[in-house]
Amino acid sequence: MNTRLSQHNAPIYEALQDFKSKRIVPFDVPGHKRGRGNPELTAFLGEKCVGIDVNSMKPLDNLCHPVSVIKDAEELAAEAFGAAHAFFMVNGTTSAVQSMVLTACKRGDKIILPRNVHRSVINALVVCGAEPVYVNPDMDYRLGISLGMKISQVEKAIKENPEAKAILVNNPTYYGICSDLQGIVNLAHEHGMLVLVDEAHGTHFYFGENMPITGMAAGADMAAVSMHKSGGSLTQSSFLLMGPAINVGYARQIVNLTQTTSGSYLLLSSLDLSRRNLALNGKEIFKHVMQLSQYARDEINKIGDYYAYSNELINGDSIYDFDATKLSVHTLDIGLAGIEVYDILRDEYDIQIEFGDIGNILAYVSVGDRERDVERLVSALAEIRRRYKADKAGLITQEYIDPQVITTPQYAFYAEKELLPLRETIGRVCSEFVMCYPPGIPILAPGEKITQEIVEYIEYAKEKDCTIIGPEDVEIARLNVLTEVR
Incomplete structure (x- = not known):
């Protein structure tokens, strides 16, 4: 890292301030040309905002291959989070989570994970062809929520799948529940497996006192951190943190497979300033x-x-x-x-x-x-x-239903399928996602058996006006199922 820099610096923000002072004439993209070409947008967002909605150029570095101010900002972020390296992510924590999975796993590899993961994890399995080994979490039946992974459950999964490449852990879940992250990291590393941590809801763990342990402090290999959730940056901006065992060059190649080549400097500067704020305050x-x-x-x-x-x-x-x-x-x-x-x-x-x-x-x-x-x-x-206030009789209490996994998400997503009325899909294998959003944890994922309990849950969620997303049929009256299972 540039030895002149400290956590008081915000290199991207400072470079943008310097850029604005030079009054450079733009003959590059974006086409609104500092807002002049779109007065309505400029009036809505403000001149200061659209004035720094600029393209990558030498003084501002390039997110795909940072060598100057973005590189400096990444190094400051890594220092602040206690990581070996940090990537600025502008495609959301979804992109960070998918980059973790794609870095760790290839087609046919196994990955151990709790089933109550965000859809972005299973999306990554659809893309890369890795095979999930689900740890079905315990339930708190009073609250109707799924819990963390028990050490004994992780041990069992490792014993039965010693060839697995990685273990993914939520830290915390949407509801605030944390697994024994340090214990899982120790177990995984003893068996030569990487640990990936979805810390979409755990940014504050890195900066607050008396908080649950962070992925980086526990020795995890990668962590995806939603800076925009509890860290104060703009929506869609996140960090991907790396431990010392990860090949950063290869990870950068993976990130660049899916992340935009037109990184927003609004998002980048918001990450830079928010990191500085949290590091100092x-x-x-x-x-x-x-x-x-x-x-x-x-x-x-x-x-x-x-x-x-x-x-x-x-x-x-x-x-x-x-x-x-x-x-x-x-x-x-x-x-x-x-x-x-x-x-x-x-x-x-x-x-x-x-x-x-x-x-x-x-x-x-x-x-x-x-x-x-x-x-x-x-x-x-x-x-x-x-x-x-009313009688609670008739209300469903359970949020999570253990899935029956029949085939891999990738096979099910791309296989031949047919669209059937919801009730007629019972007993068939789903080829798409069904989830309430938020929190974005699938009720059904590609490759899972559709049961009567699941269909009744979907009908109940619709009746209660939950926002259900994922299926091709936006009315959620029909689902795509496999015509045959290999």
């Missing part, structure tokens, strides 16, 4: 976030019937640790599905939370939140209980 920021989350939890639990859960769930195994910044709230005891509370908060109280599922809601508390906003949320939840 992260402890103080996330101490405040933790206090806000705990205050909200305490107040929500005083309302009655709601359950805002936290560290008391920790059992040292399937819930090895918990991310106490996550404001996850169980809603079924007021007689409403989480998605119903989600809709009421938005439609009647002008409060937009992160998601509602069958039995829970998640309010994302982070760097930009204020105490008065939390108080407004708590008041709204209290009023919703008073206005809508």
Whole structure:
């Protein structure tokens, strides 16, 4: 790294500031030419914003092959996160997750992973042809949520699949649950396997105090970090972190297979500035976030019937640790599905939370939140209980259904298929994804058997007005199934 640089620097941001001062005449792309060609867009976003929506050039470096300011910014990010290397990712954490899988696995390789992964992981298996070995997580049947991977489950998967190339771990899950990451890393490395960590919801672990262990601190080989979720950068911007055992040159080639060659300097500079902010102020920021989350939890639990859960769930195994910044709230005891509370908060109280599922809601508390906003949320939840409380009879409680894997995601996705009415697909093998979004964890993935329980779950989710995505049929009235299974 440039020895003149420290965490107080933001090389990309500084280069853009210097670029703006030179008043260079643009005869390159983008065609809006610093906003002059699109006055309506400029008025909407502001001149400062569109003025730095520029193309790669020597003074600003090139994301595909960084040699100057982006290289410096990557090295500062790696230092801040405790990684051997960091890639700036502008195709979202989806791209970072897929790059991890594609770096670790080729066609026919096995990868051990929990089934409650984000769709981006299984998308990567469709692309590269690797074979998933699923660890079906335990369930908390009261809350209706899937938990982390037990060490014993990982040991069993390794014993039965010693040729597997890698293990992927969620750290944390959407709900805040962490597996024993250090234990899994130790096990994997003993057996010559890489560890890939999906830390889409764990950026703050790297900068806060008394947080669950991070992928890099645990010795994982790669980690995908959604800087835009809890780190303050712009949507779609993330980091891909590398440990010392990974060939960075090869990983760069993998990243460049799918990442745009027209990297947005809006996203790049937001990553650069957000990294600087967290490196310098992260402890103080996330101490405040933790206090806000705990205050909200305490107040929500005083309302009655709601359950805002936290560290008391920790059992040292399937819930090895918990991310106490996550404001996850169980809603079924007021007689409403989480998605119903989600809709009421938005439609009647002008409060937009992160998601509602069958039995829970998640309010994302982070760097930009204020105490008065939390108080407004708590008041709204209290009023919703008073206005809508009902008998919970008839509400489904379980969010996760163990899949029956019949064939690989790649084979199923590309195989011959037919489109059938939902009820007629029972007993057949699905060739597409079905998921509620968020959180984007598949109810069905390509290659899995469609059961009556799954169909009833999909029908229930539709009835509760969950946003279901994935299938070719946008009405989710029909699904594509394999015409034959090899």
